[in-house]
Every structure is written in structure tokens, then in C-alpha cells.
Amino acid sequence: DAERLRYLEADQLNAETRRILGELEQLPDRILLDLSIGTDLLAGLAHALQLKTTSTTDEDAISQWLRKYRAHPLLKARLTDYEFLTEAALPDDFKVTVLLPLSGDWANAGRAIRDGILFEYQQRQTTVGVALTVIDSESLTPEQLIATGQSTDTEFVIGPLQKDKIAILLESQPRMPVLLLNRIQTNALPLKSPTYSLSLAVEDDAESTINQIAREVDQARVVVFHSDSPLGVRSAEAIRQQLTVVGGSHAGQFILDDKKPETAITQAFGVTDSENRRRELSKTLGLRLEHTPRIRQDMSAVVVHTDPKKAQRIRPLLDFYYLDQTPVYLIGAYRDDLHDIVEDLKNTRVMVTPWDLGTPAKQALTSRPLAQGVFGSLVGVGIDAMNMAVQLGFGGSTSIQGETGFLTLGADSMIHRQLSTIHISSTEDITRHLWEPLPSLLQSDLFYAD
Template identity: 30%
Template sequence: MISRLRLLSVLCLLGLLAACSGTPKPPAGDLPKTPQASVDQLLLKAAQSSPKEAAQLRLAAADKSYALGNPLRAAHIIQQVPLDQLGRTEQALASILNAELSLYRQRPQAAWQFLQHPSLEQIGRLPNDLQIRAHMARARALEEDNQLLDATRERVFAAPLLTGQPAEENHEAIWSLVARLNGTQLTTPSEGDLAGWLTLGIAVRDALTVEMQQAGIDRWLSANPQHPAALNLPEPLRKLKELPAEPLRKIALLLPMQGQLANVSRALRDGFMSAYYHAQQTGQNPPEVILFDSTEIVSLDNFYTLAKAQGIQLVVGPLEKNLVKDLGQLPQLPIMTLALNYDDSNESGPAQLFQFGLAAEDEALSAARRAWQDGMRRAVALVPRGEWGDRVLAAFNRGWQQQGGTLLAAKRIDQPVQLAQQIADLFQLRQSEARAQRLKEVLGVEFAAEPARRADVDFIFLAATPLQAQQIRPTLTFQYAGDVPVYATSHLYTGSRDGTQLQDLNGIRFSETPWLLDEHNPLREQVARQWPQASGSLGRLYAMGIDAYLLAPRLSQLKALPETRIHGQTGTLSLTEQQRIERELPWAQIQNGRIRRLPDYVY
């Protein structure tokens, strides 16, 4: 990540404020006039000019190449421009252009280094067009480094400088950033227009239903009539206000309360109802919930006929995979349904069917995104042998290739006795030992040769049970791979904070539900007092029940506004084109037997 980014951004903004207040500062000077010529003509003239004029002409040629949509040529030209031959304003342009080219190459850290050049210490003294470009480059670098609040602040500062289409695009980009901020960022003390944007974000984020969101926007508009967002409400909020507000009054909760899935169903039910009672306690008017036992249902047709006769507006369930598959094959459903599982098809089902579950594939995709953001590029994978491991590996590989990464090798975890051999094969240790043996034979002498693992592996993707993971980490150390970062799914974590159990997992990064990572969540504390098991591995099911309740009144919004994100207890929830709820999970790392939550990336 970019070190000291937030501090430097604040210092630069303070410099901008200083430049805009008190005694006016003299401008840094306009850019020298360059001939109205093509890039080739500018370069030809540069070759015939003095060093100072040549540097100015090449800078103009590089900037023109970039403006004409040829960043590769611009990057080649600007490498030939010595900054010491340029004036201060020209140095600012060169630094901004280098930053823009770095962002084009997806290198935000390099971009930020260019943006720290002394010529950019007082942005407010630069010509207006350079001020705009500097702010936009800063905002993009911050956003790509996941510093979303600082990126928002940068765009808010730039807003008064913009007009026309760029102003409109920046306005929408500000809201896009605000909508992605977490709760802590939204409540960060702020002033001026930024404070207004953040309170608008809170008004929308904290509302549990479309009606409550619409009312929250209206209250905000009344309290902030002159704010830029009030004068020009961002497009997603305009669409949100236009959605029909149809109160949800009656829900059917369809779960198998008998048989093998009964324990799972009870956890889901108790989580769902805890959210219901919490809504009551906070002054809301929750819909009536009627529980149906899916093991007693003769047919889905009969169930929907009965539910419709009782005025049910939404069905939450079923949980059984075969029933979800049956629903997915129907042309349409008489009632909107949020199934609590996924069928095996990647195809869209009836328009009224939504699917939600704790899919391991979500975590595999999250691991691919997280590792890429952390700078990893080459992976190996360890997954359990069998159908589940194959699905997780396929999802990881798909997501990893989409990011641009390379999967070098994968092994299926089999019997523990074979684990050491499998990891040795994964890191090609046996080839290293064979090379050492051949060298001994050629030289005819004995010497100490420590096996060397392959050096092209950036990290290991791991999907494993707690017991498997506890065996894997020490084995990696034994096989000379203990320093290789490990990114794992939540399946290695039992929910226990016992340092003894976690010791063998030291260093592993893993995704997990906010429910299990946040020990001080008031709702979790309340639920755990009644159901202590909600703090352990079963807690994920309680969290899923709570999120099913949160999703229930907002399915239409998710469908109408695909950019909508719901910050739930199982992760940040969004809707795919196939109407499946996808989760983005936070990440943690085990250090010295303790769990430390890692800074969030927002995708």
C-alpha cells in the first residue's frame, strides 16, 4: 500500500486551503507557449533546439500524445525530458503526466511518488487545468490504493474547479465513492461539502427498507438545501427515489425443521427472528413472519397456492438444494422468493427467484481479488480432494485469471500422511534435491546442500478444515516454504479465539464474516446471550439468517439498481446478473495466536 498516503493528502489539501485564503499567492506561472504542431513536428523541432527548449518541446509532445490516446508513446517521450531543464510549472505538468501514465499502467504507488514532487506542493498556485489534473490524478491514485475517504475528499476539493461534463462526472464519482465507504469512514469528523456527502451516505446506508431510504434522502434534502448533492441529486439516488415503495407486510420463512438440516435451520431461523425483534426494539414496524416446515410440504405448487391465499408477499427459503433446483427450472413463480441455497446451474432462473447462501466460491473469488490488491501475481493452491474442493479451486482460478494472475500448480489435499510429499511436489523440492545429488556425483565430493524451493511462487491459496490447516502450516515450514504468504477461506477458523488452537495458523490471512470478526457488535452480543453457539462456527448461519432479513425488503432495489451494496453480517452483499447474492468478505490475519483484522479493500 502507499505509505503515509492519508497524511500527505491532508498536508497537500492544507496547502491548497492556504493558497486560497489570506494574502493572495502569486501564480506559479503559465506554461510556455509551444507551436501548434503535431507530435512528430514537435519532436523534430526539439532535436534542433537548445537543451531547455528541447525539454519544453518534448514535454509538450508527450502531453499531446497522451491527450490523443497514445499513452505508450507519451511514456517513451517523457523519459527523454530532464526535469532540471524545466520551470516550476512545467515540472508540475511533467509530474502530473508521469502520474497519469503510471495510473494507466495500474501502478498507483508510482503515481503517488510523482505527485509528491515539490512543484505540486501548492496546487492552488498552478493554472486551473493543471490543478484539475493534479486533483484527479490524486483521487484516482488514492482510490486504486483503496483510500476511499481520501479519494472522496480530493474530488470534493476539485469540484468547484470543474464545469460541464467533467463536473457532472466528478459529481457522480463522489457519490460512487461515498456509497462504498464503511461505517467508520462515514462517521469521520468532516466539514463543508464533504460532511454533507458523508451524512447523505449515512442516511441511505443505515435505512433498512426502500421506504426508509427514500424518507432519509428527503430529510437530508430538507436539512441541506444548498449542498451540491441537493442541487443535483446523484443519478443512483434519483433512481432510488423513483422506485415504488411497497411495504412488505407478510413473509413466509420456509425451512426444514426436521431431519438432517434441522440444526442448520434452527440457526437460520433464530438469526432471522433476532433481526426481526431487533427491528421491533428500534421502533420499526417489521412484517409478519409465518414459519413453514418444508419437510411437511407435499409439493411446491401446493405451498405457493397456500402462501398466496394467506397474503404472503415474499418467501424466504427453501434451504434444500433439490428444492432450489426445482424452483430454478420453473418459468416463473407466483411469489417473489429468496432461496437460502444455490442450485448448481450458472444460468438465470425465473425472474422472481433470488438465491443466497454461504458459498465457498464467494470466498475463493475474494481471495483472488485480495491477493491481487496485495501485489501477488503467481499462485499455487491447496484444496481438499473431492467435488467441493474442485468447485472452490475452479472459482479461485476463474477469479485469479480475471485479475491477470497465474496459477502455477494445484494439489488436492489427501490423507495427512501424504501432505509433506504433496507440498514438496508443489514447491519442486525433489527436483532441487536431485540436482544437488547430481552435483555431488559430478564433483565426487560430499558437501552440505539445503534443498531450495521454487522461487516463482508469490502465495498459496488454501481451502482447508481447521485440522488440515493446523497440519499444513508447520509442514510448509518443514518444507522450506514457511515464508510464503497463505490466503485462505474461512473454513480453517472455528470461531474460537483460543490462542493455543490458533498458534499453528500464525501468519495465515483468511476471509471471514463481519459477524465472527467483530467481537463488539451489539447485535451479536445480544444474540449470543440467548444462543451462545452464535459466537462459534455456527455464528455464520445466525449471520446468514440476519442478512436474509436485511435482504428481504430490498430485493427489488438490488434488481433495479445493480450497483447497490448492502453491508451485512456475512459480508458486503450485491446481486449478480443471475440473481445470486454475492458476498465480499473482510480479511484478517493470525499473529502470535491472535486474530487481527486487516484494512478493508473495497471492490
């Protein structure tokens, strides 16, 4: 009902607004407080009702409401008891500074993120008062970067992207909240203002995979294959840690050789041990024995961190060595032409972002070159960064469906991305599953309430 207020005029708007406010007045204070936390129209009404009850002369509280809901239909409704809002002076916009490399070696990455930020800013311009300043971080000296963090003309900073720039900014103890665009553990740092981080770190992919497995299998036991690279090692370590969180267990970690991945596969599955037992028994009996190797039976799932090209070669090898129906999860293996290679990827879940699945924002940005190529996901990061900056700046929800995953602000001040999946069945059918959080116990009870 609150969302319908956008489309009502004059007397109908006044009557409907007063009706909703009247119903809100009947709610317990705790529920009213919960409803007021957000940036939607209902949250605006709940917040306005609280102000009417407690803070009609609090200029700062009124200014905060007007900044957050400057286009709210309540301001058009002629309600005399809310004149403390309609007659107040409009506040200044929320001032956000963006620090990105728009020149130099990182220019394409920086411009892709910038395109995403500008897209989201444009989408919100009519409903949220934000003044955006974008600065090329490559053009700033360390002294200028420090000055940005101490500026009274900025209320929120998005960026920097590179770790050397981040170190300079954080060492200066910025006076305003900062949303870093790299994976940085900030919760243990002695900082004056809240500092968050959002990135495309492989740790999010790895944790997402284990969370997905935990939804499908209780107390999962997982075998992990990973590339011989820093990203592969980081992925494997994140998997190990997340298995502990969800109550699963680690069934072994194996490095895939680029030239002979079957070496790790036969070792991991126990095929090598099976063959060795055949040889020993054959030698003892003095007979040539025929046998089919048996693999270990304690695997709930297999996780493989690799690249898209190698995945097409590795996945059939797993079946060749008798994996059978044990599900396989691929990290880092998404490619646009999955439908052309489904024969090689049967019984596989490919971890993907909502952006990979195709979001309305991605469709709207088809004319932007950087949104379509290898930098496309970074455009999604820009959209998510601007979205989260608004949520953090205006007290909105910090658990939202984003372009690069389902975003949740953790206790470690990191914004964690839960990825979605593309499932390729054993019959080569493709289904796409957008991750949604499970309802809480309270929400589950409410679904069936009288």
C-alpha cells in the first residue's frame, strides 16, 4: 500500500497516507522501530510517525529524514500534523567522493567500476539526495589522498581500489566512513570511522560454494581440487574455514597439475590405492587379476577451482575415474557459452554472480563497452558499491540482492557476496538458481500465522 502512494494524487493521496499512518500508530513501538529502518516508502512513514511523536523540534532528525526521503509522497500530502516536515528547509545532499584509477595501468578496471557507480547514482537521483564527486586516484599525491580523507566537504568515500592507495588513506585515519574496493580486514584496525570493504575476492566464491553445499547436504564431506596459484591456495583455505563454520569436514585438498590433472584426481579418489592393492594381490597369488578400481565412498561433493577452459577438460576426467553421481562444484569456471559444452559438464554446479545470470542493470548497460567484456563484473561491483553506500549512509538494510551476489555486511566489516549457481543435470538440462536467504524461524512462523 505504501508503494502505491507514488501514483496517487491530491485527496486520494491524503486519505490513503493518513490511513496507513493510522494503522502504523496501532503497532507496538518495537515493530514500528523495525519498520522505520530502511529506505522504502513504508520505512519513511514509520520514521515520520516516530518523529511526530518524539522529535518535531529536532532539526537534525528532521534534516536526516528529509535527506533520506526527499521525494516521499508524504511531503505532497496535506497533513497538518506533519507540517514540521513539509515546511522545513531541504537539507544539503549526502556528499560522496569516489576514488578510482581512471588513468594508468588500472584505468579500465577503474572506469568499469565508475560506470557502475554512475548508473546506480542515476537510478537513485530522484529519490535520494546524493552529491557525487569522482576523482582519479592516480592523479593524487599521497598528501592529496590524505587530505581527501580529512575533508569536511565529504561525508562518505567509495574507494580506493589499489592496496597501496588504501594503506595511505587508512594510515591517515579518515574522518568519514569509507567503503574500500579491495578485500581488507579492517575490523581489527584502530580507525576513527567505520571502514568497510567490497570486492570480487575469490574467498567469497569459495565460501558461497560451501554454503550452497550445506543447503543440499548435512555435514558435508568435501574433496577440494585447486589450481597451483595464489588464487587457488586462497580458495582452498577459504573452503577449509567455511566447512568448519557450516559443520562440514574436509576430505582432502589436491593441487591440479596443468599438464596431468589426472595424477591428483586418481590420488584424491583412491584409484591409485586401489590399483596398488590389485598389484600386491596379483603378486601374492601369482595370477593376473582383472578388476575395476573402487574409489572412496566418503565424498559428499567435489569442489574444483580452475579456469573456464581447463574446467571443460577436468570435469570429464572426474567421471572417467568413477566419480559417478557425486556432485561437482566449479569455482572460477563460468563462461558465456556453457550451453555449448553441457556434455562435458554433466552433474555440475557452476558458481556465478547474478550479473552472470543476466540482471536488468546488465541489460540496461549493453551500450557500455566495459559492461560486456572481461570487466563486466567490475561494473556490477560499481553498482553494488553505490547501492551499499546509500544503505550505509541512510541507515538502510545491509543485506540486499546485488549484481555480484547477495550482499551482507558481516561483523568483520566486510561485505560478503553469496553467489548463485547454474546447475547442469546428468541429462544436460540447464537451470539457473538465484541465491535467496532462507527465512528465519520467526519469518517461517509468520508464513503460517492466523
